Amino acid sequence: xxxxxxxxxxxxxxxxxxxxxxxxxxxxxxxxxxxxxxxxxxxxxxxxxxxxxxxxxxxxxxxxxxxxxxxxxxxxxxxxxxxxxxxxxxxxxxxxxxxxxxxxxxxxxxxxxxxxxxxxxxxxxxxxxxxxxxxxxxxxxxxxxxxxxxxxxxxxxxxxxxxxxxxxxxxxxxxxxxxxxxxxxxxxxxxxxxxxxxxxxxxxxxxxxxxxxxxxxxxxxxxxxxxxxxxxxxxxxxxxxxxxxxxxxxxxxxxxxxxxxxxxxxxxxxxxxxxxxxxxxxxxxxxxxxxxxxxxxxxxxxxxxxxxxxxxxxxxxxxxxxxxxxxxxxxxxxxxxxxxxxxxxxxxxxxxxxxxxxxxxxxxxxxxxxxxxxxxxxxxxx
Numbered sequence: 001x002x003x004x005x006x007x008x009x010x011x012x013x014x015x016x017x018x019x020x021x022x023x024x025x026x027x028x029x030x031x032x033x034x035x036x037x038x039x040x041x042x043x044x045x046x047x048x049x050x051x052x053x054x055x056x057x058x059x060x061x062x063x064x065x066x067x068x069x070x071x072x073x074x075x076x077x078x079x080x081x082x083x084x085x086x087x088x089x090x091x092x093x094x095x096x097x098x099x100x101x102x103x104x105x106x107x108x109x110x111x112x113x114x115x116x117x118x119x120x121x122x123x124x125x126x127x128x129x130x131x132x133x134x135x136x137x138x139x140x141x142x143x144x145x146x147x148x149x150x151x152x153x154x155x156x157x158x159x160x161x162x163x164x165x166x167x168x169x170x171x172x173x174x175x176x177x178x179x180x181x182x183x184x185x186x187x188x189x190x191x192x193x194x195x196x197x198x199x200x201x202x203x204x205x206x207x208x209x210x211x212x213x214x215x216x217x218x219x220x221x222x223x224x225x226x227x228x229x230x231x232x233x234x235x236x237x238x239x240x241x242x243x244x245x246x247x248x249x250x251x252x253x254x255x256x257x258x259x260x261x262x263x264x265x266x267x268x269x270x271x272x273x274x275x276x277x278x279x280x281x282x283x284x285x286x287x288x289x290x291x292x293x294x295x296x297x298x299x300x301x302x303x304x305x306x307x308x309x310x311x312x313x314x315x316x317x318x319x320x321x322x323x324x325x326x327x328x329x330x331x332x333x334x335x336x337x338x339x340x341x342x343x344x345x346x347x348x349x350x351x352x353x354x355x356x357x358x359x360x361x362x363x364x365x366x367x368x369x370x371x372x373x374x375x376x377x378x379x380x381x382x
Contacts, residue, residue, distance in 0.1 A: 013188050014257040016074060021067025021250060032250060035060045035243035056235060060243040064250040065218070068208075071187035071253070072200050072220040079193065080227045081220040082234060083246060087183060087203020088114060089239035090217030094179050094199050095148070097233040098226065101126030103147035108134045110160060111152040111181070113349030135160035135293070140170055151197070152181040154293065156334075157344050157358040159284040159309050161293035164300055168196035177226070183207075184334070188260050189303040193222060199230075207306060207335025209252040210259050214245050259337065259363060263306035266369060267361040271308045273370045277377060281310040306362075307334050312355035317380055318343045321357070324376035327364055334360030339369060 011019075022031055039054040051057050061083050069081040084090040095118065099105055105122065107115055109131035119129045130142040134155040139162065143149060149171045153162045164180060171178045179199035180192035186207050192200040202208060204216035221227045234240065241249075264287070271285035286297035287304030297304060312318040322330045328339040332347075339362035345354045361369065 010075065016070060017188075017257045018254045020070045020253055021063045021065070023063065032247075033059070033063070035247035037243050055238055055240060058240075058243055058246070060246045060250070061241065064246045064253075067250055067253055068187070068204075068218050069220055071256075072182075072191060073193050073222075074191075076193075076222075079220055079222050080224070081218055082227070082231055083204070083241050083249075084217040084219070084234060085239045085241050085245075086215045087201075087205055087217040089234075089237070090201050090203070090219050091118070091181070093230045093233045093237070093239065094201055094219055095122065095150075096125075097229040098148055098177060099125075099127050100147075102128075104128040104130060104145055105148045105150065106130045106132065106139050106142055106146045106176075107150045108132070108139065108152045108155060110134055110155045110158050110351065111150075112156050113344075113347055116349060133160065134158070134162050137162050137167060140167060143171060143174055143176060146171075146174070146176045149176050149178045150181070151178065151192075154184050154286055154297070154305060154307075156184055157307070157309055157350055157352065157356070159286060159291075159293065159305075159307065161286055161297045161301075163296050164190070164192060164195040164197065172196070184305045184307060185301060185303070186256070186260060186305075186335075188257060189264075189305055190301045193220065195300060198223060198226060204249055205335075206333060207260065207263070208256065209249045210256070210335055210337055211248075211252055212333065212336040212338070214248050214252070216241055216245055216249050260303055260306075262363050263335075263361050264303045266364070266366040267306045267308050268304070269366045269370055270359070270361055270373060273374060274308070274310050277374070279313075279381075281312065284309045306360055308359045308361060310357050310359070311353050312357060312380070315343065315345065315354035318355040318357055320380035321376050324379040325372060326376075327369055327372040328359070328376075334358070336360065337363045339364060 036059045041051045065081040069079050073079040110133050132138040168178045177198045180197045182200045183202040200220045268287045274283045285308045286293045328341045331340040341359040344350045344358050
C-alpha cells in the first residue's frame with residue numbers, strides 16, 4: 001500500500017485484485033457468492049429495482065462489473081462497467097451503439113483479425129471506415145471528421161504501440177470519441193480512462209481471466225449517456241454472459257496480479273533469449289529497451305504484456321518449430337497460464353509473413369520455457 005499521513009492508503013494492484021468487487025461480509029455467507037442462475041426474479045407491483053429480468057441484470061454480473069471497474073479506474077466512483085458474452089460482443093456494442101449511417105470511424109489496419117468482417121458490416125450500415133497502422137500514431141492522419149477513433153495498443157499480433165494520450169487529445173479536439181482495446185495490456189498494464197479515453201474495451205477471455213475456460217468481454221466508460229447506449233445495445237442484442245462464466249471470471253481475477261507479474265517477467269526473458277539467437281528473428285516485445293515501441297510504451301504502460309512475436313524464415317520452418325515445442329501448445333488466443341504459440345498466417349486475416357509466430361507466455365518456470373523455445377529453434381533449423 002501507499003499513501004500519505006492523514007489520507008486513506010491506496011491499495012496496491014495485488015490487494016485490489018484479490019478483493020475487487022466483493023460484497024460486504026455477511027455472517028455465514030461466502031466471501032464471493034456463488035453464481036445466480038435466474039431468468040426472472042420475484043417482481044410484484046411496479047417493475048422497479050436492480051433486478052427485473054435475466055437479460056438486463058444479474059447479481060453475479062454486478063459483482064464482476066464492480067471488480068473490473070475498480071481495476072480499470074481505481075478509486076473512481078463515476079465509471080461504469082458492462083460485461084458481455086465475448087470480447088467481440090463488447091467491441092460490437094461500442095461500435096454499433098455510438099455510430100450511425102453517415103458517420104466515419106477510424107480503425108487500426110493492423111488490429112484484431114476479425115476487423116475486416118467488422119468493416120464489411122459497418123459499411124453495409126452506411127458508416128465510413130478509415131484505417132491506418134497503430135505505429136507512429138498514424139491514425140491521426142485520417143481522423144478529421146470521424147465520430148469514433150478505435151485504438152488497439154499494443155496491437156495484436158504485431159505489438160506496435162501508439163501514444164494514447166496524444167491520440168485522445170487530438171480526437172477530442174476534433175470532436176471524436178475514443179475507444180481503446182485494452183485486452184493485451186490488461187488493467188494492470190495500462191489504464192486507458194486515466195489517459196483520457198472514453199471507453200476501455202477488452203476480451204476477458206484472455207489474460208484477465210487467464211485459464212482458457214471462459215469467453216467474456218467488457219466495456220468500461222465514464223460518460224453516463226454513452227454507457228447507457230452501450231447498455232441498450234446489450235439489451236437489444238442479448239449478448240450477455242452466463243452467470244457461471246461471470247462467476248468463474250470473478251474468481252480468476254483474484255490471481256491476476258500474480259499471473260501478470262510472472263507471465264510478463266517470463267515474456268521478457270523469452271524475448272531476450274530470442275534476441276540472442278544467431279538468426280535475426282525480428283523479435284517484438286514492448287518491454288525490450290531496443291523495441292521500436294518501447295519509448296512510447298514505457299510512458300503509458302506499467303507492465304508490457306505476456307505476448308512476444310517473432311518471424312521464422314518460412315512457413316515450413318515455423319511449423320517445424322511449433323511441432324518441436326514440448327511446453328507450448330499450438331493454439332490460438334493468448335494470456336493463459338499455459339504457454340501457447342501459433343503461426344498467425346494460418347488464419348488469413350493478419351498482414352504478417354508466413355513464418356510469423358505469436359507466442360503467449362504462460363506461468364511455467366522461466367528457465368524451462370526458455371530452454372524449450374531454444375531447443376525447438378535448434379531442432380527446426382536442421
